[in-house]
Amino acid sequence: MAEVTLPTADRRLETFRLREPSPYWQDGGRADRSTFNRIAIAAAHVVADPLAPHDPWLQPSIDWDRTLAYRDILWDLGLGVAEAMDTAQRGMGLAWPEAQELIARALDRAKGRSDDPVIASGAGTDHLEPGPDVTLDQVIAAYEEQVGYVEGLGGRVILMASRALAKAAKGPEDYARVYDRILSQVRRPVIIHWLGEMFDPALEGYWGSGDHMAAMDTCLDVLAANAAKVDGVKISLLSKEKEVAMRRRLPDGVRMYTGDDFNYAELIHGDAEGHSDALLGIFDPIAPAASAALQALGKGSDNRFFDILEPTVPLSRHVFQAPTRFYKTGVVFLAYLNGFQDHFTMVGGQQSARSAQHLAELLRLADKARLLRDPELAARRMRDVMAVHGLAA
Numbered sequence: 001m002a003e004v005t006l007p008t009a010d011r012r013l014e015t016f017r018l019r020e021p022s023p024y025w026q027d028g029g030r031a032d033r034s035t036f037n038r039i040a041i042a043a044a045h046v047v048a049d050p051l052a053p054h055d056p057w058l059q060p061s062i063d064w065d066r067t068l069a070y071r072d073i074l075w076d077l078g079l080g081v082a083e084a085m086d087t088a089q090r091g092m093g094l095a096w097p098e099a100q101e102l103i104a105r106a107l108d109r110a111k112g113r114s115d116d117p118v119i120a121s122g123a124g125t126d127h128l129e130p131g132p133d134v135t136l137d138q139v140i141a142a143y144e145e146q147v148g149y150v151e152g153l154g155g156r157v158i159l160m161a162s163r164a165l166a167k168a169a170k171g172p173e174d175y176a177r178v179y180d181r182i183l184s185q186v187r188r189p190v191i192i193h194w195l196g197e198m199f200d201p202a203l204e205g206y207w208g209s210g211d212h213m214a215a216m217d218t219c220l221d222v223l224a225a226n227a228a229k230v231d232g233v234k235i236s237l238l239s240k241e242k243e244v245a246m247r248r249r250l251p252d253g254v255r256m257y258t259g260d261d262f263n264y265a266e267l268i269h270g271d272a273e274g275h276s277d278a279l280l281g282i283f284d285p286i287a288p289a290a291s292a293a294l295q296a297l298g299k300g301s302d303n304r305f306f307d308i309l310e311p312t313v314p315l316s317r318h319v320f321q322a323p324t325r326f327y328k329t330g331v332v333f334l335a336y337l338n339g340f341q342d343h344f345t346m347v348g349g350q351q352s353a354r355s356a357q358h359l360a361e362l363l364r365l366a367d368k369a370r371l372l373r374d375p376e377l378a379a380r381r382m383r384d385v386m387a388v389h390g391l392a393a
Contacts, residue, residue, distance in 0.1 A: 002379035006360040007391060016360075018367050018375035024288035024308075025373045031291045033078035033118075037298045038268055038275065039255070040290060041080035041118060042283035043087035044071055045331045046094065046102065050345035060089075060098050060347040067102070068109045070284075070340055071119075077291040079283060080118025081106065082158060086199060087281040089328055091163070093348030096127035100149060107155050120191060123147045124160030130167035130202070136174055139165045143182045147190075157190040158234070158279075159183075163202040172208035172218040179222045189231035191257060191279065194219060196237040198324045212237060216246050227251040234259045234279045238320070240267055247274055261320045261327070265293075265309040269302065281327060282316040285334035286371060315365035318358075326353040330362050333385075334371070337363065337378040344385060356389040 002018040033040075047070065052061030071081050083106045084090055084099040094102070103121045110119045125142035128134065139162060150157050159182065169175055183190070196212075197204035207215035223230055232255030235243055240263035247256040258267040258276035267276040283290045289312050296304035319330035329350055336344045344351050354362075363382055372378045386392065 002375040004363070004379040004382045005386065005391065006363065006382075007357055007386075009357065013391065016364060016367075018372060018379055019370070021375060022288060022370045022373045024292045024370065030076045031078035031295060035298045036078060036294045038294060039080070039118075039257070039277040040078070040268075040283065040294055041082050041120065041257070041277075041279040042074050042287060042290075043082040043085040043279065043281040044074060044284050045328060045335065046088045046347060047332075047335070047341045048343075048345045048347045050343045056345075056347070056349045060093050060095075062098065062102070062347065063341070064105060066341050068105060070335065071106055071109060072113075073340070074284070074287055075110070075113065075115065075117040077287050078294070079287055079291060080120070081110075082279055083107075083119055083121040085122045085158065085160070085193075085281075086195065086325075087284060087328060087331060089347050089350065090122060090124075090160075091126055091200065092325065092328070093346070093350060096146070099126075103150060103155065104153060107153050111154075120156040120158045121150045122160045122193075123150045123157045125162040125164045126160075128164045130164040132167075134164050134168045136165075136168055136178060139168055140178055140181050143178070144185070147182060147186060151187050156188055156231075157186060159190045159192045161193055161195045161200070161203050161206055163200070166203050166206055169208060175207050175218055176222055176225075180225060183222075183226040183229040186229055189229055191231050192219075192223070192233045193259070193279075194233065194235045194237070195259075196235075198238055198322070199236055200325060212239070212242055213245075216242070216249075220246065220249055220251075223254055224251050227254055230254050232257045232277065236260070238262050238324070243267060243276065244271075247276060261316045262313070264316070265306060265313055268294075268309075269297065269305060281331060282312070282319065285319070285331050285366075286312045286315070286369070288373075289369065289371060311369040312371070315362070315369050315371070318361055318365055321358075326350070329354040330358075333359060333362060334366060337366070337381055338371075338373050339377050344381075356386065356391060359385060 123146035236259030
């Protein structure tokens with residue numbers, strides 16, 4: 001049985017014994033998404049190149065082979081890919097030039113597959129530096145540039161929240177002006193992403209109000225005015241009550257994509273009045289469990305759905321604990337433990353954003369959720385990471 005020495009909350013050391021390998025990889029990690037009765041999209045991470053001769057805080061360097069190989073894993077499991085989003089460290093190490101290359105490479109990879117995989121890519125305004133002199137017309141032009149790039153490659157758009165717009169807007173009417181203009185031009189219906197300030201503090205007061213319910217009214221007005229151009233809205237507010245309230249008010253034909261990494265199991269399952277589809281960062285590290293749970297739900301086995309997915313929720317809440325914007329560290333760490341990359345190095349040096357205590361608890365929760373496909377490998381790699389923190393057994 002694999003075991004590793006881990007720190008405890010009271011600064012002691014304990015021997016932790018890992019369970020047997022994850023059962024969710026036993027079929028080779030493949031699934032037919034036609035068996036799902038929910039749309040399920042994973043926001044995917046990027047793999048850094050640890051040997052590149054660069055300053056990691058200043059210039060990202062990406063291992064394209066490993067990055068794209070992980071997209072294949074997600075697609076093989078029946079999940080879609082949300083490309084160049086915040087899980088890929090967009091705005092926290094990955095700027096628009098790198099995002100462009102990532103989007104182009106991922107779209108090309110998708111086109112090379114025979115199963116017509118789902119992929120949608122983030123388009124925002126992150127090449128426009130927010131500031132007091134930025135105008136709404138400049139925000140519109142920035143959105144047009146990025147949307148045009150994605151659609152020019154034949155891609156679907158996820159319309160990302162804009163830090164520049166949050167800075168420039170004077171009130172709800174400015175958000176309506178910008179979104180109405182962009183949505184009037186898109187070629188295919190888009191997914192609108194409302195990212196809460198817990199994920200990005202620069203987005204506080206988005207939609208023109210610090211009150212989420214008042215902001216929701218503005219967002220819903222934009223959706224109603226442009227329903228034919230909107231596939232759905234993804235909200236990331238970490239509040240199931242707010243998501244359900246908004247879901248019940250959506251215009252006909254507009255989907256709710258849950259971005260709630262705290263409550264996704266019950267939101268995806270839904271209630272008598274509806275359900276949420278999924279566009280989640282946590283679906284990257286829990287992909288095999290998510291796939292198995294969605295297959296069970298598609299077969300009408302609600303109990304099996306919850307049996308598989310509910311044990312992943314404590315892990316997700318840990319990964320996304322405040323400061324929530326550092327959740328990418330946990331996502332990449334799980335990819336490292338599971339052997340999808342050979343190192344725990346991140347774009348922007350973000351591997352240092354979480355403590356040894358945090359990583360130790362992450363391993364415990366991942367093991368409890370049955371997500372480790374090779375416990376011996378995970379234990380060996382965990383020992384290496386703990387040794388770097390001065391905790392060699």
